[in-house]
Amino acid sequence: MSLIQRKDELTSLERVSLTLSRKEVDRIAAVPLVCGASYRVLGTRYDKWSNDAEIATKSLLAAQELIGQDAFLLLVDLSVEAADFGQELIFPKYSTAYPDFNNQLINNTDEYNKVKKINPRETKRMKQVIDIIKGLSKAKGNEVAILGFIYGPLGVLSQMRGHKNLFTDLIRHPQEVLAAVDIITDVLVEYAKAQVEAGAHSVCIDPLYSSSTVLSKTTWEKFEGPYLKRISDAIREAGAAVSIHNCGDGVYFEEVIKWSNPIAISVAHPAHGSKNWEEHAKTWGKKVITIGYSDPATTGLNMSTDEVLEDCKNQIDLFKRNEAGFILSTGCEFPPNGNLLSAAAMVEAARRYGK
Amino acid sequence: MLVNKEEMYKKLADTVVDMDEEETVNICNQVISENLDAYEAINNGLSAGMDQAGKLFDEEEYFVPELLLCSDAMYAGLEVLKPHIKAKDEKVKQKVVIGVVEGDTHDIGKNLVKIMLETAGFDIVDLGRDVAPLTFVEKAKEEKAKLIVISTLMTTTMEGMNEVIEILNKENIRENFKVMIGGGPISQVYADKIGADGYSVNAAEAVKLAKRLALA
Numbered sequence: 001m002s003l004i005q006r007k008d009e010l011t012s013l014e015r016v017s018l019t020l021s022r023k024e025v026d027r028i029a030a031v032p033l034v035c036g037a038s039y040r041v042l043g044t045r046y047d048k049w050s051n052d053a054e055i056a057t058k059s060l061l062a063a064q065e066l067i068g069q070d071a072f073l074l075l076v077d078l079s080v081e082a083a084d085f086g087q088e089l090i091f092p093k094y095s096t097a098y099p100d101f102n103n104q105l106i107n108n109t110d111e112y113n114k115v116k117k118i119n120p121r122e123t124k125r126m127k128q129v130i131d132i133i134k135g136l137s138k139a140k141g142n143e144v145a146i147l148g149f150i151y152g153p154l155g156v157l158s159q160m161r162g163h164k165n166l167f168t169d170l171i172r173h174p175q176e177v178l179a180a181v182d183i184i185t186d187v188l189v190e191y192a193k194a195q196v197e198a199g200a201h202s203v204c205i206d207p208l209y210s211s212s213t214v215l216s217k218t219t220w221e222k223f224e225g226p227y228l229k230r231i232s233d234a235i236r237e238a239g240a241a242v243s244i245h246n247c248g249d250g251v252y253f254e255e256v257i258k259w260s261n262p263i264a265i266s267v268a269h270p271a272h273g274s275k276n277w278e279e280h281a282k283t284w285g286k287k288v289i290t291i292g293y294s295d296p297a298t299t300g301l302n303m304s305t306d307e308v309l310e311d312c313k314n315q316i317d318l319f320k321r322n323e324a325g326f327i328l329s330t331g332c333e334f335p336p337n338g339n340l341l342s343a344a345a346m347v348e349a350a351r352r353y354g355k
Numbered sequence: 356m357l358v359n360k361e362e363m364y365k366k367l368a369d370t371v372v373d374m375d376e377e378e379t380v381n382i383c384n385q386v387i388s389e390n391l392d393a394y395e396a397i398n399n400g401l402s403a404g405m406d407q408a409g410k411l412f413d414e415e416e417y418f419v420p421e422l423l424l425c426s427d428a429m430y431a432g433l434e435v436l437k438p439h440i441k442a443k444d445e446k447v448k449q450k451v452v453i454g455v456v457e458g459d460t461h462d463i464g465k466n467l468v469k470i471m472l473e474t475a476g477f478d479i480v481d482l483g484r485d486v487a488p489l490t491f492v493e494k495a496k497e498e499k500a501k502l503i504v505i506s507t508l509m510t511t512t513m514e515g516m517n518e519v520i521e522i523l524n525k526e527n528i529r530e531n532f533k534v535m536i537g538g539g540p541i542s543q544v545y546a547d548k549i550g551a552d553g554y555s556v557n558a559a560e561a562v563k564l565a566k567r568l569a570l571a
Contacts, residue, residue, distance in 0.1 A: 096511040101460045163463050167420040216418045296510050297540040335510040
């Protein structure tokens with residue numbers, strides 16, 4: 001318990017666990033997705049935060065002390081896995097790492113075979129994430145929920161091939177893509193197990209392209225569905241819960257649930273087929289816990305504290321009146337340079353309105 | 356045999372919709388060999404095909420991969436037809452500088468907007484991905500652009516849009532350009548906050564907005 005946070009009836013871990021089991025809690029859980037933004041709490045630089053497990057661990061712990069969110073999310077950036085497969089990255093001093101698109105690992109369809117099986121426990125970046133989870137688990141694993149993070153296999157491949165090239169390859173060269181996705185999945189299965197062994201209570205998978213703004217349902221299912229299932233099954237077998245994150249618009253809830261059977265889905269927009277959040281809560285609220293749906297940019301960069309409180313109250317009320325499972329969160333990563341007090345205001349809103 | 360040009364343009368549009376790059380090039384070559392008007396073939400064939408593809412995208416019949424392959428076919432056809440456009444056909448077009456902000460490599464959305472704007476008759480200068488704020492401004496000045504269109508998918512890089520506007524203000528040239536922004540985390544609220552001239556939720560809306568701003 002920090003000097004800033006107030007004493008609640010339940011620990012964060014208890015609150016999140018009970019919410020996911022649909023049991024009664026003292027208040028709604030609040031998990032603004034403060035990941036990279038934590039580098040500012042410790043006064044370090046983003047590139048150092050991204051490359052040093054110890055710095056990242058201390059930053060995440062300090063940020064949680066300040067904000068009081070009920071879970072850690074281990075989203076370092078979307079290039080963690082791709083880097084270990086051999087993709088060169090650029091590490092800006094004060095922003096998220098990203099692939100060097102002038103130097104993609106897979107330059108043509110003959111180069112999909114450059115994707116080789118690796119051991120995530122012996123790599124640089126995936127091992128760092130595993131080590132961060134170990135550090136968080138040691139420090140607060142009994143109090144705060146730890147959500148590991150894995151980018152979906154198609155997403156990892158897109159970081160190595162480039163998004164446009166990958167999308168056209170799905171139609172022109174499906175076999176080459178599927179062969180690479182298969183190898184990546186083997187690695188992600190091991191990565192998921194390692195995260196659970198390190199102390200993750202749940203592992204969150206991001207199948208980013210399971211969204212109607214990118215791929216059709218059938219295309220997504222063909223290229224990622226069965227692979228998502230393999231990773232999800234491995235997480236459950238290792239003893240942790242499966243959760244999903246996808247900040248895309250119109251996420252295919254039915255298909256994602258079919259292939260991963262998650263306990264919760266973190267989203268920024270209502271599910272595919274739902275016109276608004278009311279319809280979303282009515283349709284999905286009893287089938288799966290929704291984690292959402294504060295707009296991260298507006299919350300972190302625009303809103304006053306009062307506006308954040310009001311916005312969160314509206315979300316809590318909407319899910320409550322529909323008796324729908326809900327964890328208050330940002331729909332995507334909190335902006336690294338956003339106002340951290342707005343993240344704290346989200347937790348305050350859960351205390352005030354989420355009883 | 357007299358060629359029915361309307362039929363040929365219809366076939367050309369269909370090859371774009373069918374993502375058939377090879378056949379698109381074949382028909383464009385036929386347009387040239389039959390001495391048909393290249394500009395007309397672009398408008399009534401290639402652009403019409405992209406329009407149809409855009410509609411299929413809106414109706415969730417086509418998705419990003421299909422749209423990208425349609426645009427590949429369209430560009431392949433343009434390569435054949437462009438050198439044959441007669442000077443009188445080349446109207447002065449509004450110039451647009453477009454790119455993805457520094458630190459972000461997600462350019463699918465930007466590419467879709469670019470294609471749709473090009474189809475709508477704008478002259479596009481594509482700066483690509485990972486573009487520094489100053490580069491947007493320098494290029495817009497150099498090209499005498501009317502519009503600067505900026506995209507990002509990430510909350511971590513969206514502040515780069517604000518920097519573009521700050522540079523324009525600092526150089527006292529803000530009034531010379533209209534700035535449009537878009538992308539996953541962007542909203543009208545954010546556009547208002549940084550003083551952008553407009554925000555659009557998708558590529559189709561971006562075209563409408565660009566047309567409005569170009570007239571302003």
